[in-house]
Amino acid sequence: MKFALLKEFFAGFLRTRHFARHFRRLAMLDSMTDATVSREVPPTLAQTLTLGASGKVPELLSRLGSNLDGLSEDEALALRQQHGLNEVEHEQPLPWWVHLWHCYKNPFNLLLTLLALISWLTEDMKAATVIFSMVVLSTLLRFWQEARSNQAADALKAMVSNTATVLRREDGKAQRIELPIKQLVPGDLIVLSAGDMIPADCRVLSAKDLFVSQAAMTGESLPVEKFARRQEVDTGNPLDLENILFMGTNVVSGAATGVVLTTGNNTYFGALAQRVSATDRAPTSFQAGVNKVSWLLIRFMFVMAPLVLFINGFTKGDWMEALLFALSIAVGLTPEMLPMIVTSTLAKGAVFLSRKKVIVKRLDAIQNFGAMDVLCTDKTGTLTQDKIFLARHVDVWGDESDDVLEMAYLNSYYQTGLKNLLDVAVLEHVEIHRELQVGTAFSKVDEVPFDFNRRRMSVVVQEHGQPHLLICKGALEEVLGVCNRVRHGEEEESLTPELLERIVQVTAGFNEEGLRVVAVAARSMDAGRDAYGLADESDLTLIGYVAFLDPPKESTAPALKALAEHGVAVKVLTGDNERVTAKICREVGLERQGLLLGGDVERMSDAELAVAVETTNVFAKLTPSHKERIVRLLKANGHVVGFMGDGINDAPALRTADIGISVDSAVDIAKEAADIILLEKSLMVLEEGVLEGRRTFANML
Known part of the structure; x- marks a missing residue:
């Protein structure tokens, strides 16, 4: 009988190839409605973020009880008492006695405990001792192993940064101070720079070359641009708001100031975290299998034990002996060593x-x-x-070109704006620095900074005794808009509609490969000038492209x-x-x-x-x-x-x-x-x- 039950316990594992589909799940989560972003977070939070993104700055600061000089300490204290600390409630570690109960409470252990109790009441001390020992040992072994693992996991949990730069109003003037993230409140003005973690959901008030990594939120490997200007985009997804920063993301390049809109559990991050913590874990296939066999044994006992009791009682007349025999049947049906074997393995x-x-x-x-x-x-x-890597550096026809890499390197090296991940990837090619003797052979003349309207930036450099060279790097369409020639080998030719179609085909091929394409163009300028502007970004020659990838x-x-x-x-x-x-x-x-x-x-x-x-x-x-x-x-x-x-x-x-x-x-x-x-x-x-x-x-x- 025990062997038959053990076969039933493992039968599910053997029904499919590679033990893959054992013990079909018994309990499923309630069916979910079609998932939309608005259902991912509370509607009130989506409305708060949307309102914060679209409102005028003076009105927004007034609504938050703040101003451009920040909050005073008294105002911040009052708001902290109202909103609480800026902390996201995570899944709390279980007290040891609760964890011990969870390690014990499965139908199999409860069944064995009942049998041990019955054996003790019927003065079968050996059976009671053996059964109870198996339950205790399996429970304690599981408790010890899981507690040790959870302690190791808890040691991994550390915030990237635990302070933020905040503007505090003292004597009518704004002072920059460092505050623990948990002390931030709605209305606080924060100052952000490259490497900072966003400490709360914020509205951008001012930004310079601001790129933010939202990979932890959205899965997008490339950083996204954030702006201070008001966006008119009609969207139901808060993540599409380009002037809103989200708690838990981080600044990869640029600088910004922002005002805190929501903190703690009221943030987008906090809402998702609460949603996860509030959801009970679904029973796994293994747990379902153990529960299935446990209830099978219980059903057998409910049928067999009374049946044996009544048959023996009526045929032999000794009801006490019949009861003991029925209990022995119940004990015999149960593989006492199974919990211990399962836990130890x-x-x-x-x-x-x-x-x-x-x-x-x-x-x-x-x-x-x-x-x-x-x-x-x-x-x-x-x-x-x-991590973004420079995957390709090619000419206009898609062939490898060192000239393109050299031009891109000079542009990234000499620009003074905060460098984004793409510049960092280019500058990792230190061999170009040595070959060109960048620090000595070349000198910087001027630059035309990047802005989000042009989506390109230019630097002007000079090699000793040579004319000035303007090097432009940026989004393909914007760079093509200021080019009238392309370089083909050592020659240059006019940018014709046929060539333009060829360029579109080449770059589309890179896009199909999942590469982000940046165009590189240049123009030789007469020496003697020391200032350049937007008007000089014209009549350029397209040199080629650099393409970037987040590799496996x-x-x-x-x-x-x-x-x-x-x-x-x-x-x-x-x-x-x-x-x-x-x-x-x-x-x-x-x-x-x-x-x-x-x-x-x-x-x-x-x-x-x-x-x-x-x-x-x-x-x-x-x-x-x-x-x-x-x-x-x-x-x-x-x-x-x-x-x-x-x-x-x-x-x-x-x-x-x-x-x-x-x-x-x-x-x-x-x-x-x-x-x-x-x-x-x-x-x-x-x-x-x-x-x-x-x-x-x-x-x-």
Whole structure:
């Protein structure tokens, strides 16, 4: 009988290839309505941000009770008492006794405890001792292992920056002071520069060359431009507001001042974090399997024990002996060692993975690792390095050209504006600095700074004894607008409609590869001048293009190949655009099988999307709830689903998946939602995790 029940316990693992579809999920999250951005955050927050973006600055500051010199200490204190500290409520660590209860409370342990109690009441002390010991040992082992892992995970959670530069009004004058982020209040004026983390949701009041990375929010690898001017765009998505900065993002280049609109849980970040923390974890396939067998045993006992009791009682007349025999049947139906075996094998797997620099926060995740047959992964920061690299430097015809790289380097080196990520990527080519003797052979004459209307900038340099050279770098359309010639080898020719069509084809090809194209043009100028302006950006010669990419991690391609060999299908779920995503998929060897955008997901019913997720492996421009919905429907289709991500936009899906995987550089909300945290950038540990999960299963079997 025990053997038959054990077979039932593991039957689900054996029904499909690679143990992939064991123990179909019993409990699902409530069906979600079509996900829209307005449902991702409270409507009041979206209205607050939209109103803050569109209102005139004096009216906005008046409504917030602030002014251009900032708040006084008394005003800030009063607002802090009203709004509370600028802190986002994360998932609170469980008290040790609650964690211990969670490690104990599953139907199997409750069943064994009941049997131990009955054995004790019937004076079968040996049976009571053995059963109770198994329960205690398995509970304490799980508690110790998970507590140790959670302590290691908590040690990873640290804010990038814990202070902000704030304007405080003292004696009628604005003074810059450094304040802990948690002390900020709505109405505070903050000063931002490159490297700063945005401490709250803010309206930009002034900006110079401001680029902000919103990858943790949206999954977009490239920084976005932020402006101080009022935007007239009609949008329901707060992330599209180009003069609003969001808590948790960071400044990659430029400088700005802003006024705090919302703090703490009232921010966009806080709303998403609350949404994640408020959602109970869905039962994993392993938990569902254990619960299924536990209830099967209980049903057997409810049938067998009374049946044996009445048959023995009526046939033999000794009801006490019949009761003891019925209880022995109940005990005999239960594999007392099973909880201990399961917990010890899972703990052994966690110890093995810890040697691979992997933190296992929940022991059940080990077995789910082995049973996983679908891995959904974010792109930015997980598959890619989340760092912009200069991928190509080519002439107008698309052929490699060192001249283009040299021109781009001189432009980036001599410009005095705050350098964005693209300039940093160009300046990493230090060999150009040596070859051109930039610091000695060349000198800067003047520059025409970048602005968002022209979307280009120029520097004028002079090599000793040579004419001045104006070098312009910027967006393709804007640079083409001031060019009338193109360079072809050593020759120059007029920019004809035919050549323009050729240029469009070449650059479109780069865009299809997911590259961001920046055009480079130049013009020789007579020496003798020391001041240049916008009018000099004319009659330029197009030299070529520099193209940039957020490349994949070196371990991504071999890791995905290894997972495919072990029967794990990989699906990419990202908030980035489809062209960049398609390029990354090609580079990592992931053959694209269908593409769905967030808008497509939005329009589909659950039934339609459940069919589409089976035949599609690339999803782009997704919101957090789109990702969660896709993972949920894959689970409903019978898959054991893993999800790997590192941003706040990944947290809901991490929590819904059977196994959530994150990395040590992830935002703290993502690490809280994950079951497993990778401490190294290599993704090859995913294959080792799958194999270890299957070894653990074999040991339990």
